Each structure stands twice: as C-alpha cells, then as structure tokens.
Amino acid sequence: MTPSETTVAIVGSGLIGRAWAITFARAGCRVKLSDPDPAVPEKAVGFVASVVDDLAANGLLRGSTPAETLSRIGCHAALEDALDGAHWVQECGPEAIAVKRETFARLDAAAGPETILASSSSALLPSAISEGLPGRSRCLVAHPINPPYLVPAVELVPAPWTAPWVIEKAETLMHAVGQAPLIMAREIDGFIMNRLQGALLEEAFRLVAGGYASPEDVDRGIADGLALRWSFMGPFETIDLNAPGGVADYVARYQGLYRGLFEGMKERVDWAGPVLKTVLASRREKLSEERLAERQLWRDKRLMALSAHKQRADDDIGR
Amino acid sequence: MTPSETTVAIVGSGLIGRAWAITFARAGCRVKLSDPDPAVPEKAVGFVASVVDDLAANGLLRGSTPAETLSRIGCHAALEDALDGAHWVQECGPEAIAVKRETFARLDAAAGPETILASSSSALLPSAISEGLPGRSRCLVAHPINPPYLVPAVELVPAPWTAPWVIEKAETLMHAVGQAPLIMAREIDGFIMNRLQGALLEEAFRLVAGGYASPEDVDRGIADGLALRWSFMGPFETIDLNAPGGVADYVARYQGLYRGLFEGMKERVDWAGPVLKTVLASRREKLSEERLAERQLWRDKRLMALSAHKQRADDDIGR
Structure with missing residues (x-):
C-alpha cells in the first residue's frame, strides 16, 4: 500500500496532530483531521497553510506542491467520520492514561478491523493504553519527535500482544512517508x-x-x-x-x-x-522568558535548514 | 594579541597535531611543527596541502587562501627551534602519562616564561601532567575533538595550580581562532x-x-x-x-x-x-572492516559539509 492509497485519521489535531498531518499529506496520504474541539482541525489546516511554502522552498515537501499537500487534508467534526476509510489512526490526545484508554476504547469500537491504531504518546506504554481492548493486537505507540516533518525518527513500540503484521505495516508506512522508524523489540519506560x-x-x-x-x-x-x-x-x-x-x-x-x-x-x-x-x-x-516563543521560531528555522542540508548531503555525499 | 601576532608550536605532528596546524594557520597564526620523528612534520604539511582546497571551497579557511594557510606552517627538527618565539605550545604526543610528563618537563625547561603549555590529552588530568614542574602554573589541557578545524569545541581544563591569566589567554586565543572553548572550573576525569x-x-x-x-x-x-x-x-x-x-x-x-x-x-x-x-x-x-577507512573519509566529508552549513545558518538565521 503506497502513501497515495493510504488514508490516515488524526485524532487530536493540536501541536502534534497538525505536524503529523503535514508529514502524511506531503507524502501523498489522504489525511482526515478530528478533535474533541471542532474548531481545532480548522486551526490545524491554517497552520499547515502557513508553513508549506517554507517547506517547499527548502525542498521538504517530498515532491508535492503546497497546494497538493493542503488539498489532501480534510476536517471532520465527528470522530466516526474521520475514521471512515482510515487505514491508519494517529492518536495525538493529551498525555494522560485515563484519556488515552478512553480514546482507544472508542477507536477500537469504531474503526474497521484492519485499521491500525497508533498513539503518539511519549511516555505511556502501549500495554497500558490498549490493555483489555478486543482489538488490542492492532494497537501500538508511534512516538515522534516534534515536529515529525522536520525530525524523521519515530519510535514504533509494541505491547506484548501487538501482532507482528501491525509492526510490519507500521514500519512500511513510516518508510514510505519518509520517516526513520525505530523498531523496539518490546516496550520499556522512556522507549529509546x-x-x-x-x-x-x-x-x-x-x-x-x-x-x-x-x-x-x-x-x-x-x-x-x-x-x-x-x-x-x-x-x-x-x-x-x-x-x-x-x-x-x-x-x-x-x-x-x-x-x-x-x-x-x-x-x-x-x-x-x-x-x-x-x-x-x-x-x-x-534569553528572557518573554522571548522563549520567538526563540522557538528560530529553532524551527534552524531545524528546517538542517533538514534541507541533510537531504542535500545524503544525495551529494551519500548516507 | 591577535592570531596574526601569535606563534604556535605544535609538539607532536601526527593526526591531532596536523589538524591543530590547520586550525591555527587558517586564522593567521604562525605555526611551527615539530615531532620526535623528523619525517612527521613534512608529512603533516603534505596532509594540510591535501585538504586546504576543499576547506576553501566550503568557506572554512576563515578568509585565508590555501596558499596563505600553508605559508604560515613551518617544520622544525629540533624541539627548541620550534619553541623559539612561541606564545602557545599545543602538545599532541602519545596518550601515556610517563611520556606526557617527560615532554612537559622538557617544554617547561625550554620554553620562554610567558609561553602557555597546553596538552591535547583527552583523558589525562592536567594536574598529573604538570605536577612538580617549576612552571606548572602555565600548564593546562586544551582537548579538541578531532579534527578541530571541523569541530570547534575545545575543553580548557586547569590543574588546581593553573594561573587564572593562563585560562583567560587560552579562552581569548581559542575564540580568536574561531574555536568554541568550554572553560572547566576544575578538572575531573573525562572532562565534560x-x-x-x-x-x-x-x-x-x-x-x-x-x-x-x-x-x-x-x-x-x-x-x-x-x-x-x-x-x-x-x-x-x-x-x-x-x-x-x-x-x-x-x-x-x-x-x-x-x-x-x-x-x-x-x-x-x-x-x-x-x-x-x-x-x-x-x-x-x-560496513565491512576493510571499508572502515573509506567510511572515515565519508564522515570527514559529511562533517565538512555540516560545518559549512552551520556557518551559513549562523549568518542567515542567527545563532
């Protein structure tokens, strides 16, 4: 399954969700945004629109144009609509175990049986998130470093019951969209x-x-x-x-x-x-506290330039 | 004292010494190479000649031309000749405490009283190297990551008796030649x-x-x-x-x-x-063992390209 044949539902469209949207959409995936707050997906699209030109200028849209990237992203008020037809769910909700468990119970009940359910969690174990679910074997953690469209590493972390085909498909998808997956053999606090x-x-x-x-x-x-x-x-x-x-x-x-x-x-x-x-x-x-936000923009510019440099060096010198 | 007014003696002109020679010479210092093996300084100059064009092409000669850089480096068979007129000695001999102590005793006896004696040691404490010397207060460790002309960090490590003026001058010189000094308050195994x-x-x-x-x-x-x-x-x-x-x-x-x-x-x-x-x-x-040396050349090319990228990003985006 190539990215252009893949539909991704982003569940939780804040800071991490909107960054995943760029990552999947530039590679050709159809991306369906949802959020408990119906205003959030529209804001996420606004954010994507604000950065795609810079990404294109740095050669970081994987051959897509800004317009193509944006056209692949849609907003959905109802979770069930976002899940409809999704091959991959990237959950990006709050980092609280009770919320994650509730979200995953809903996802497991509503998503088609072959849909993979991935959490962006940085600190919660996949076993804690998916324990007791009928479809727990299709659940895993896919933990990015933010923003994943500039930092390719993604940790793929199985629970003890995650099925091997899930990890295989996850690895394939991550490679296909240009990320660098780390495949953990088993879960441990803090991941890698x-x-x-x-x-x-x-x-x-x-x-x-x-x-x-x-x-x-x-x-x-x-x-x-x-x-x-x-x-x-x-x-x-x-x-x-x-x-x-x-x-x-x-x-x-x-x-x-x-x-x-x-x-x-x-x-x-x-x-x-x-x-x-x-x-x-x-x-x-x-750096004064008032200037933290400004410095974060500086960091993102440096990260974008470094990412572009690495791609050039990969091509020119080899990796 | 600016780099163009500074004479540096490199004592031990192998892998580390020749890299220091580039670092000091491109910034304008006069560099005097010496080595227990009289053939080694000439080889070091040959190495410098083989890389200066690449460095110039990447904008990494600090405004000097390849010819200017090379013209500042001389070879000296006798240690005393190399030390004559030197403001700074960069010792780059074998990483063995007995050899270091013997070398520093010779340096302390032969170098002018205001000459700073710095060791490139990565693992020996400056107190162990300079203990008991009459001029121990002018001794310190200045530990680079190889090669210093591509990796700017240099650890400046004082012994308990290193004079404050020595650390100050060391910091000034390192900044002046474009390195990024780390100033340790006191020594500890492994440095930073x-x-x-x-x-x-x-x-x-x-x-x-x-x-x-x-x-x-x-x-x-x-x-x-x-x-x-x-x-x-x-x-x-x-x-x-x-x-x-x-x-x-x-x-x-x-x-x-x-x-x-x-x-x-x-x-x-x-x-x-x-x-x-x-x-x-x-x-x-x-990577097979036979290809390690080839891969080291790849690493140095990547490091050079990254160094050039960082300079551009410092200028264009800020640091």
Missing part, C-alpha cells in the same frame, strides 16, 4: 530516545551541580562538539569509526576510561535542587 | 565531553544488551532524532524550549519521568560482554 536523552541530561545536570562546568559549556560541548557527528551517524557508528579496528577495538581501548567515569554517575542529582538555579540563571541571561 | 558521551553510550549499550533495540535503532534515534536539535543548541537550550515556561517548567513537568528511568541505569553493562557481539554484527553487516 527519552532514555538516551535522560542519561545525557542526568550527567549534564551533575557536571553543573558539581561546579565543573556551566550550562553553556555543556551546550557548547554538545552543539559544537559531540552532536556534529551524532547528527548524521549516531553514537555506535561514531565509535566504530573512532578506533583503527572498529567498535570492538574501541571498546578494548576505551572501556576502562568509561568504567572509571561510571562510578561517579550512580547517584541521582535532583534537577529541581540548587542546580536548577544555576541552569535557570544561565538560560535567562541568554 | 567524554563524560556526556560515556553516559549516553552506557544507556545505548544497555538498550541493546536488554534486547529492546538494535544498534541501528539507537543510531537512528540519535542521528534522525535527538542530535538534530542538539547539533545547534545543546541539551539545556533544547529543554528550555521544550516546555511553555522554559527549563524550570520542563523540570517540573518531566523530572518524574527521568527519575523513574534512572533506577534502571545504576548497574553497569559490560560493553565487551555478549552485547558486543550484537553491536559488532550490526556494524559489520552495514
């Missing part, structure tokens, strides 16, 4: 990305709490240092290329160093303790 | 970057060892996910922009999630244990 982020943040807070480095130094060490190679290779390929004999050679040479460092990493730092004052002072010195 | 990298790698190995994810999934989650924003903002600015009220709001909302994850991160994984088989199989399936 939040666990990696949490481990890094924990050490970042520890370095600041211990008075070794400022928050700016940490950001510089990542943004002007480690994350450059990570941003096109990831950490395993990075270390594979960082020792003459590859990753086994790297582990033989350097595990001793890292084992020594780990001893100092076993105690948690309270991120809300005294260290927060230091982090907050550093951030607010660089 | 290897501690952050170690924390992330530890969780990466743990996810693979636990059978939750493949090494490729981890790499995808970083390269197509987390590292995109990190590569131009770092982790603290990322979370500052990821909650409506900034970083304090982020900590209030999400620390509970991360605290829960930390419980499962307290035990070390042996990177050389069964997990290494999985990582190795995954890497060698993507």
Whole structure:
C-alpha cells in the first residue's frame, strides 16, 4: 500500500496532530483531521497553510506542491467520520492514561478491523493504553519527535500482544512517508530516545551541580562538539569509526576510561535542587522568558535548514 | 594579541597535531611543527596541502587562501627551534602519562616564561601532567575533538595550580581562532565531553544488551532524532524550549519521568560482554572492516559539509 492509497485519521489535531498531518499529506496520504474541539482541525489546516511554502522552498515537501499537500487534508467534526476509510489512526490526545484508554476504547469500537491504531504518546506504554481492548493486537505507540516533518525518527513500540503484521505495516508506512522508524523489540519506560536523552541530561545536570562546568559549556560541548557527528551517524557508528579496528577495538581501548567515569554517575542529582538555579540563571541571561516563543521560531528555522542540508548531503555525499 | 601576532608550536605532528596546524594557520597564526620523528612534520604539511582546497571551497579557511594557510606552517627538527618565539605550545604526543610528563618537563625547561603549555590529552588530568614542574602554573589541557578545524569545541581544563591569566589567554586565543572553548572550573576525569558521551553510550549499550533495540535503532534515534536539535543548541537550550515556561517548567513537568528511568541505569553493562557481539554484527553487516577507512573519509566529508552549513545558518538565521 503506497502513501497515495493510504488514508490516515488524526485524532487530536493540536501541536502534534497538525505536524503529523503535514508529514502524511506531503507524502501523498489522504489525511482526515478530528478533535474533541471542532474548531481545532480548522486551526490545524491554517497552520499547515502557513508553513508549506517554507517547506517547499527548502525542498521538504517530498515532491508535492503546497497546494497538493493542503488539498489532501480534510476536517471532520465527528470522530466516526474521520475514521471512515482510515487505514491508519494517529492518536495525538493529551498525555494522560485515563484519556488515552478512553480514546482507544472508542477507536477500537469504531474503526474497521484492519485499521491500525497508533498513539503518539511519549511516555505511556502501549500495554497500558490498549490493555483489555478486543482489538488490542492492532494497537501500538508511534512516538515522534516534534515536529515529525522536520525530525524523521519515530519510535514504533509494541505491547506484548501487538501482532507482528501491525509492526510490519507500521514500519512500511513510516518508510514510505519518509520517516526513520525505530523498531523496539518490546516496550520499556522512556522507549529509546527519552532514555538516551535522560542519561545525557542526568550527567549534564551533575557536571553543573558539581561546579565543573556551566550550562553553556555543556551546550557548547554538545552543539559544537559531540552532536556534529551524532547528527548524521549516531553514537555506535561514531565509535566504530573512532578506533583503527572498529567498535570492538574501541571498546578494548576505551572501556576502562568509561568504567572509571561510571562510578561517579550512580547517584541521582535532583534537577529541581540548587542546580536548577544555576541552569535557570544561565538560560535567562541568554534569553528572557518573554522571548522563549520567538526563540522557538528560530529553532524551527534552524531545524528546517538542517533538514534541507541533510537531504542535500545524503544525495551529494551519500548516507 | 591577535592570531596574526601569535606563534604556535605544535609538539607532536601526527593526526591531532596536523589538524591543530590547520586550525591555527587558517586564522593567521604562525605555526611551527615539530615531532620526535623528523619525517612527521613534512608529512603533516603534505596532509594540510591535501585538504586546504576543499576547506576553501566550503568557506572554512576563515578568509585565508590555501596558499596563505600553508605559508604560515613551518617544520622544525629540533624541539627548541620550534619553541623559539612561541606564545602557545599545543602538545599532541602519545596518550601515556610517563611520556606526557617527560615532554612537559622538557617544554617547561625550554620554553620562554610567558609561553602557555597546553596538552591535547583527552583523558589525562592536567594536574598529573604538570605536577612538580617549576612552571606548572602555565600548564593546562586544551582537548579538541578531532579534527578541530571541523569541530570547534575545545575543553580548557586547569590543574588546581593553573594561573587564572593562563585560562583567560587560552579562552581569548581559542575564540580568536574561531574555536568554541568550554572553560572547566576544575578538572575531573573525562572532562565534560567524554563524560556526556560515556553516559549516553552506557544507556545505548544497555538498550541493546536488554534486547529492546538494535544498534541501528539507537543510531537512528540519535542521528534522525535527538542530535538534530542538539547539533545547534545543546541539551539545556533544547529543554528550555521544550516546555511553555522554559527549563524550570520542563523540570517540573518531566523530572518524574527521568527519575523513574534512572533506577534502571545504576548497574553497569559490560560493553565487551555478549552485547558486543550484537553491536559488532550490526556494524559489520552495514560496513565491512576493510571499508572502515573509506567510511572515515565519508564522515570527514559529511562533517565538512555540516560545518559549512552551520556557518551559513549562523549568518542567515542567527545563532
């Protein structure tokens, strides 16, 4: 099933839902927006209209025109209308387990038997969301980093009862629309990305709490240092290329160093303790709270330019 | 003191030394190469000659021409000749404490009293390198990520006795040549970057060892996910922009999630244990050992293109 033959229902059309709409629609899917608040889907379409020209200018509409992308997105007041004919449901409601469970019960009751039900949840396990549902085997988590039209990674997380065909179809669809799926073998709190982020943040807070480095130094060490190679290779390929004999050679040479460092990493730092004052002072010195929203727009522009750069580099140099 | 008024002696002209030579020379410094093996500085110049055109084409010579950059680099058979007139010594010898201590004793004896002595060491503490030297107060570590002409982050690490003027001058010089210095308040094993990298790698190995994810999934989650924003903002600015009220709001909302994850991160994984088989199989399936060197060239091309992209984005969108 190609994207142009696929209909996607977005259930919850706020920040995440509208970003998914772009992701699916630019690739050719028909997208049906719905939301408990009937005004929200129209606003989502307005948002899409406001960004498609920029995306096109950066070569990020996967060959679609802005008008084609927009024409594939429709708004539906009733959930059942949005689900009608949908092959894939991308649920993007509030991150509260009771709400998710209620939503998934409705989705499972109303959607056709072959429709896959995916939650965008970043922190709730798919087993908790779909437990007890008659159609629980077609449920999974498909967790994006926002916005998915600029950040391709999507975590596909099965519950213990998610059917293999569901994961296979999910993987196929995500590849087909240009995303980069991570296929978890089984669920774990934090999935992959939040666990990696949490481990890094924990050490970042520890370095600041211990008075070794400022928050700016940490950001510089990542943004002007480690994350450059990570941003096109990831950490395993990075270390594979960082020792003459590859990753086994790297582990033989350097595990001793890292084992020594780990001893100092076993105690948690309270991120809300005294260290927060230091982090907050550093951030607010660089950027006042009133300018956070403006800076988020800057971030999105940088992300768009980086995304366009990566596509060019993939084509010109290879990936 | 501007770069054009600064003379830098590179002591040890292999992989790291030759990369530092480009970094200093393109900014206008006079660079004097030396090495225990007298053939090595000439080879280093050959390497510089082989990459300056590519750097110029990518706008990465800081306004210098390839010929100007090369003309600033000289080779010296005797260490004392290289040190003559040097304001800054960048030591790039083998990563063995006995060798470093012997080298620094020679440097301290031969270099003028105002010359700063910086080691490129990634893992040895500056106190261990300079302990007991008469001129220990002018010694520090200036640890780059290789190659520094493409990766600007440099860790400036003082020993307890390093004089404040040394750190100040080091910071000034690094900014002047276009690097991004991280100023550690005091030394700690792993400095900043290897501690952050170690924390992330530890969780990466743990996810693979636990059978939750493949090494490729981890790499995808970083390269197509987390590292995109990190590569131009770092982790603290990322979370500052990821909650409506900034970083304090982020900590209030999400620390509970991360605290829960930390419980499962307290035990070390042996990177050389069964997990290494999985990582190795995954890497060698993507890339045979014979092709590691070729892939390193690909990495350097990607890094060069990314570096050029970041400079353009800094100019066009702002940093």
